[in-house]
Amino acid sequence: MRWLLTPRILLVSLFILLMAFLFLYITRKDKIDFSAQVKPIINNKCITCHGGVKAKGGFSLLFREEALAKTASGKFAIIPGDAENSELVKRINYKDPEERMPYKHDPLSKEEISILTDWIKQGAKWGEHWAYVPVKNVPVPAPTKFFGLIKSTSSWAVNEVDHFIEQKLSEQHLNPALMADKSTLLRRVSLDITGLPAPPHLAAKYLADSSTRAYGELVDSLLASPQYGEKWTAMWMDLARYADTKGYERDDSRNIWKYRDWLIKAFNEDKPYNQFLTEQIAGDLLPDATDADYIATAFHRNTMTNDEGGTDNEEFRTSAVMDRVNTTWQATMGTTFGCVQCHSHPYDPFKHEEYYKFLAFFNNTRDEDTEADYPLLRSYSDSVEKEVLNIKNWFRQNVSPQKAAEVYTFLKTWQPAHNSLICDSFTNSELVDTKWLAFRNHAICRLKNIDLQNKQQLIFRYQAFKPGGVWKIHLDKPDGEVIATVPLTLARNGWAIAQTKIITGNETGVHDLYFTYSNDQLKKPGDNGAMFDWFYFTEDLPGNDRDGYASVKNKFWELLRFDTDVSTTPVMMDNPAEMHRASYIFDRGNWLVKGDEVQPGVPQSLNPFPSNMAKNRLGLAKWLTSKNNPLTARTMVNRIWEQLYGTGLVETLEDMGTQGSPPTHLELLDWLSYQFMRVDNWSTKKLVRKIV
Structure with a gap:
């Protein structure tokens, strides 16, 4: 009898299994998937009029809270669970073209209407786009047969990547390509x-x-192989918009090759990708930053500089800052963030004001579209570098670590100095080629908002064309108190660095300084007598009661003026507190039309900013490389895959958003991203090895 029951049991089991599959299929079919079904309809048919750029009728479908709010008519377009009374459902079903939505476009198909209606009936839940969900570990699929019911062994899979590919081939009823020969x-x-x-x-x-x-x-x-670093550096240099010239009309040369060499070394040494990004975004802000850390920040000095005369330096400085924002998002997070500078993103969850909060991280760097590309890291020979470090160590031991860092930074970068191009209120003076301050006889100009607190010394870089010139600095007005009088002598090599004492009495705090210049040897009205590059207000070198002070002070001035065998690289540096720039929302992206002031911040739709970090570029780098950031690892994994196979797992490398191509294999992308971050400690070489 036992053998007679076996077929019955088998039939009953198969029937139950079939019913279970049927139930799951029907359930899954009935449940509307926002990201896969609803969002494409919204993006293609609705968002043009009801999104980031426009919100006609007071209705926006960009964010759930906006979509569920009252419209301008006082009605609710979407009432979760109540499709019948939702204005959106009524409008897409109207026959009258003046009432029907989309307005003046083809009506939605029956299927699209059904999807939107069922979605609202089911509660109008706002699913997250796959790219904005944190990366989670994905189990490696085991090979199966007989409709996935029975485990099997693969005849060709070698590692986990192969198993993911094998599963996808099986789903598509495809066979793998034949094994390539060894050659x-x-x-x-x-x-x-x-x-x-x-x-x-x-x-x-x-x-x-x-x-x-x-x-x-x-x-x-x-x-x-050393060629490994060169190959992958070429990829990254494209992302970093690397060039040996500055762009725009003049397109002058730029010495930034040390950044290229830094990249090659970083790839060959397999620098962890989170560290690789951190040093490029904020290497200058790392504790005891090295020359290599500074050179890494040249990533964001590849922005264009306009050396053409007559241009507005603030306009092009602002343009460079925006370029840094857009490049950070596109290169490291595969996101089209640039359009958010004019309006909220029409397709992805990024608001207009969030662009300018993010911009605020980069808005306080020292660069100001100067012809010299300041700030520049000055690299000396090994023997001279040793002398610079000796000075730094002397101040660390005899004064303070803070003063040691300040002196060292100034010797290496001539920063933080006020560039002469920020002067205004010119009389018989001008910005030559909009870059340098030039004085004729009886010249006057103003340098605004200078903090003189604890500043007894001015160090400046200038060039005199005629002997006999006298430069005076007045407090608050052209004929105000004279706090410095400086005879300007001719320098042997053109440009010179000099210093003068500032005599302010009890005057401290922030002041406007007026510069005057006179030189009776200038016979023609248009003759220039002197030209200035930058001004550095500081205290006298401290430590004059310590052994070795005189020698250190002499060496400081010798090194500051040292100009033999010095190579320079444009780098990033932040403004000191007294040079802080406020950041504002630009109305429709116009830098001349400023709205509300904003503080540094990141989009609410992504991982939160680390609570233990300052709101600066270093904190931003930690946010960017957080394992909870859903975009960073996925973007790099996708780029590596594309370099190896010609097409990324997401075909649109620069757009992981809802308008980009969906991943051909999301599970594989997430498995590789998880391994990249959490198992292999951001090792690019291990990632490449896994894939090949």
């Missing part, structure tokens, strides 16, 4: 990893090795 595989992997054919000795070794270890050893050798 073909050698060529492919060599070009993918180093951009070059494998060296003859490495190729011969691999082709002669028939062991299962041969391919892995080949990959390891290629990853260890």
